[in-house]
Amino acid sequence: MIKDDHPVSLLEVRGLIKSFGSARALQGVTLDVRPGEVHCVLGQNGAGKSTLIKTLSGAHQPDEGDILWNGDKVTIDHPIAALELGIATMYQELDVVEGLSIAENIFLGHELDKGGVLQRREANKRTRALMDRLGHPQLSPTREVGTLSPANQQIVSMARALSHDIKLMIMDEPSAVLDTEEVDNLFRVVEELTKEGIAVIYISHRLEEIERIGDRITVLKDGKSVASSIAVSDTPTRELISLMTGRDVENVFPPAPGVPDDAPVVLEVKDLALGSHFSDVSLSIRAGEVVGIAGLVGSGRSEIMETIAGHRKATAGTVSVKGTKLRPGSVRDAVDAEMGLAPEERKSQGLILDEPIYRNATLASFARFARGPLLNEAAERDATAEQMRALELRPAEPNRITRTLSGGNQQKIMLARWLIHGTEVLLLDEPTRGVDVGARVEIYTLIRKLAAAGTAILVVSSEIDEVLGLADRVLVLADGRVLDEKPTSEIDEHGVLDLVMKGSAA
Amino acid sequence: MSEQTTPSPTTTEEPAAPPAATEAGPSAVSRFFSSPAGRSIGLVVALLLLVVIGTVTAGENFASVDNMLVILRLASITGVVAIGVTFVITAGGIDLSVGSVLGLSSVVASLGAIQTAADGFWPLMVFVAIAVGVLAGLTNGFIIAYGKVVAFMATLAMLVAARGLAELISQRQTQIVTNDGFLDFFRGDLLGISWVVWIFIIVTLIGWFLLNRTTFGRRTVAIGGNATAARLAGVNVRRHTVYLYMLAGACAGIAGTMMLSRTTAGTSTHGLLLELDVIAAVVVGGTLLIGGRGTIGGTVLGVLLFSTLTNVFTQNNLSSSVQLVAKGIIIVIAVLLQQRFANREGSQSP
Numbered sequence: 067m068i069k070d071d072h073p074v075s076l077l078e079v080r081g082l083i084k085s086f087g088s089a090r091a092l093q094g095v096t097l098d099v100r101p102g103e104v105h106c107v108l109g110q111n112g113a114g115k116s117t118l119i120k121t122l123s124g125a126h127q128p129d130e131g132d133i134l135w136n137g138d139k140v141t142i143d144h145p146i147a148a149l150e151l152g153i154a155t156m157y158q159e160l161d162v163v164e165g166l167s168i169a170e171n172i173f174l175g176h177e178l179d180k181g182g183v184l185q186r187r188e189a190n191k192r193t194r195a196l197m198d199r200l201g202h203p204q205l206s207p208t209r210e211v212g213t214l215s216p217a218n219q220q221i222v223s224m225a226r227a228l229s230h231d232i233k234l235m236i237m238d239e240p241s242a243v244l245d246t247e248e249v250d251n252l253f254r255v256v257e258e259l260t261k262e263g264i265a266v267i268y269i270s271h272r273l274e275e276i277e278r279i280g281d282r283i284t285v286l287k288d289g290k291s292v293a294s295s296i297a298v299s300d301t302p303t304r305e306l307i308s309l310m311t312g313r314d315v316e317n318v319f320p321p322a323p324g325v326p327d328d329a330p331v332v333l334e335v336k337d338l339a340l341g342s343h344f345s346d347v348s349l350s351i352r353a354g355e356v357v358g359i360a361g362l363v364g365s366g367r368s369e370i371m372e373t374i375a376g377h378r379k380a381t382a383g384t385v386s387v388k389g390t391k392l393r394p395g396s397v398r399d400a401v402d403a404e405m406g407l408a409p410e411e412r413k414s415q416g417l418i419l420d421e422p423i424y425r426n427a428t429l430a431s432f433a434r435f436a437r438g439p440l441l442n443e444a445a446e447r448d449a450t451a452e453q454m455r456a457l458e459l460r461p462a463e464p465n466r467i468t469r470t471l472s473g474g475n476q477q478k479i480m481l482a483r484w485l486i487h488g489t490e491v492l493l494l495d496e497p498t499r500g501v502d503v504g505a506r507v508e509i510y511t512l513i514r515k516l517a518a519a520g521t522a523i524l525v526v527s528s529e530i531d532e533v534l535g536l537a538d539r540v541l542v543l544a545d546g547r548v549l550d551e552k553p554t555s556e557i558d559e560h561g562v563l564d565l566v567m568k569g570s571a572a
Numbered sequence: 573m574s575e576q577t578t579p580s581p582t583t584t585e586e587p588a589a590p591p592a593a594t595e596a597g598p599s600a601v602s603r604f605f606s607s608p609a610g611r612s613i614g615l616v617v618a619l620l621l622l623v624v625i626g627t628v629t630a631g632e633n634f635a636s637v638d639n640m641l642v643i644l645r646l647a648s649i650t651g652v653v654a655i656g657v658t659f660v661i662t663a664g665g666i667d668l669s670v671g672s673v674l675g676l677s678s679v680v681a682s683l684g685a686i687q688t689a690a691d692g693f694w695p696l697m698v699f700v701a702i703a704v705g706v707l708a709g710l711t712n713g714f715i716i717a718y719g720k721v722v723a724f725m726a727t728l729a730m731l732v733a734a735r736g737l738a739e740l741i742s743q744r745q746t747q748i749v750t751n752d753g754f755l756d757f758f759r760g761d762l763l764g765i766s767w768v769v770w771i772f773i774i775v776t777l778i779g780w781f782l783l784n785r786t787t788f789g790r791r792t793v794a795i796g797g798n799a800t801a802a803r804l805a806g807v808n809v810r811r812h813t814v815y816l817y818m819l820a821g822a823c824a825g826i827a828g829t830m831m832l833s834r835t836t837a838g839t840s841t842h843g844l845l846l847e848l849d850v851i852a853a854v855v856v857g858g859t860l861l862i863g864g865r866g867t868i869g870g871t872v873l874g875v876l877l878f879s880t881l882t883n884v885f886t887q888n889n890l891s892s893s894v895q896l897v898a899k900g901i902i903i904v905i906a907v908l909l910q911q912r913f914a915n916r917e918g919s920q921s922p
Binding site: 375377397398400401402407409414415416417418419420421425426429430432433436439440441483 | 785786787788789790793794797798800801802803804805806807808864865
């Protein structure tokens with residue numbers, strides 16, 4: 067796909083600098099995108115990827131540096147200016163209006179009308195064509211977007227971008243909400259786009275995806291491009307990681323020491339069911355053991371976690387911690403039994419982003435620090451600072467506002483909450499979503515340390531290699547049923563996928 | 573919600589520690605104005621401006637100790653209700669029924685039978701008024717927390733129903749307060765300051781303490797900040813919600829007694845449209861309407877701002893219509909300023 071005869075670049079960015087107050091988000095970024103290529107932008111959280119995207123899509127103005135479009139210098143001072151050039155952006159946070167239909171979403175802001183009267187039939191017709199092109203002909207144009215899965219909402223978002231005449235599509239972690247099958251479809255769409263000569267800037271944490279579809283890579287670190295337009299095929303993964311993190315990462319997953327046979331069973335789940343979501347889920351986790359649940363999005367993974375934690379009320383079955391049965395649907399019981407849940411949607415279900423770190427860290431236990439009804443904030447801050455040091459979360463400032471932390475550090479705060487509270491059972495739902503490679507390794511190590519201290523840990527992740535690398539045993543899940551349970555040493559990613567495919571078909 | 577429109581408030585009490593050099597925040601000036609003290613400074617400046625205008629236009633009539641006490645007394649009833657509502661709004665709720673509940677509690681507490689029963693012990697009237705408020709709040713809270721009705725609708729229903737109930741009970745008659753003990757107490761003062769004002773001060777201090785120094789307050793802020801996170805961390809969100817509306821009701825009940833003492837009569841029209849003044853004062857004071865941040869000090873300043881405004885206009889014999897327009901303008905300016913500072917702070921995350 068890459069032509070080597072010095073083609074004219076579609077987009078060229080030179081020496082881009084952007085500061086917010088005294089914080090320099092971009093300090094010299096160079097980027098060169100050719101028509102019809104998939105150009106990956108890699109970097110840890112806080113490396114400046116989002117700022118770069120926002121600058122290209124007209125949401126931010128650069129302080130210094132040039133943006134060249136087809137060789138001409140341009141100013142992108144508004145999102146509409148970007149669209150007029152032919153740059154469309156799919157943001158990480160879904161930007162669809164849930165109460166509107168698919169067609170209404172796609173033509174939002176550039177409605178098809180005649181003298182102010184909407185041409186609904188025409189809009190629906192074009193929407194159907196777009197959906198065909200994106201490989202989702204089953205999605206009716208009149209369907210309300212709020213009823214779609216996140217993956218399909220993303221398709222709508224993509225269709226909206228395509229409804230404009232675009233030459234460059236920026237995708238910010240599009241695979242974050244997708245499972246394996248949907249990622250395949252996404253890649254198919256990306257391929258279609260590039261065949262038509264549309265360039266794609268693809269941002270992802272997942273290195274294996276970049277190897278699959280990327281043509282060239284630009285790596286950002288601390289607001290600078292540390293490598294520009296290097297070819298994917300010539301660059302080994304290890305080199306990419308060391309470019310991103312500035313250090314070598316040997317083993318991503320810490321070794322699992324194994325669980326002694328006489329370790330007591332801490333969490334015992336028997337025949338748990340939740341309506342149509344899942345049924346007959348039984349599992350037991352011993353002290354010091356890490357058990358993983360592998361399965362596709364929609365297989366009931368998160369629901370199982372939430373039901374165990376009492377967030378949802380089980381329709382059948384029991385959950386016991388150290389022999390004590392928990393009342394179904396009682397978060398209070400679960401918390402009292404020292405069970406902690408770090409939910410999948412960290413920002414919407416886990417953290418109070420505008421509060422200081424220490425208040426999030428002690429959210430489950432501040433009443434215990436209190437003397438009677440009186441808060442003891444000094445003690446809370448001390449306990450938080452101690453945990454922050456233990457979790458290597460620097461700087462250890464408990465008063466900082468949680469929103470200002472990177473995804474990896476926010477996840478550490480979730481862990482700190484249950485460490486301070488004390489945990490027998492820790493339920494981790496997608497513990498590394500939105501967490502960059504460097505911080506992932508730290509979180510994996512931390513999870514292992516917790517297990518070594520005797521905590522029973524249940525991990526759910528849509529990345530099968532993560533489940534397998536982290537857990538001692540794995541439960542394979544499809545359509546709300548447990549298909550198999552195996553030690554992770556006896557199964558690999560292919561084995562899991564095979565099971566899932568067969569199980570779903572059965 | 574995009575990052576641009578999400579306000580990033582700092583903590584309600586301690587100023588946030590300066591950000592690390594690597595993730596430096598916005599300039600010192602905007603950081604100051606978005607800090608709790610800074611936000612209040614804006615209100616204090618506005619208040620001082622009003623005082624200057626009052627002094628220039630009305631001279632001695634305005635700038636006297638007596639008049640200051642008049643302003644404080646004017647602020648007291650709205651203020652007490654506003655303290656309770658600050659808690660509800662901080663937790664992400666709303667209570668539209670406080671004005672009606674105030675009227676209802678004044679009517680019940682001044683019923684002939686109650687006044688007779690309170691002959692030997694006048695505080696009984698106060699207890700009755702508070703009990704009425706707490707019951708109304710309990711009803712609100714239950715419907716909201718366990719019936720899962722949006723707070724706006726549930727308390728709107730209470731606004732209508734409580735007013736109606738007050739009319740039924742009083743048969744639309746004004747009930748004169750004849751209990752001498754009650755009247756004598758409220759006519760009295762301590763250190764030259766009316767008891768009505770003292771009640772406002774005491775409720776304010778308790779409210780500040782409750783919000784900033786107790787587990788109750790922490791739960792309130794947490795629920796407003798992220799109710800799901802609070803619930804998953806083991807906070808009993810529903811029960812707490814009921815407590816919050818009971819608290820707002822109790823404050824309305826206390827204000828009902830104050831109203832009884834000021835007008836020496838109970839009637840179903842007491843507290844008409846009070847909820848609007850209260851919500852305006854709370855929000856102008858800096859409590860976020862979407863919850864997650866609340867400030868008692870700001871609420872007090874908001875209430876004082878509006879009562880001083882009323883006083884300045886009255887002193888200058890300006891019509892109350894002009895005053896309403898001015899009030900509207902102040903509300904818009906205050907909210908615009910709040911958003912400006914909140915945005916400036918929110919845009920720092922790259």
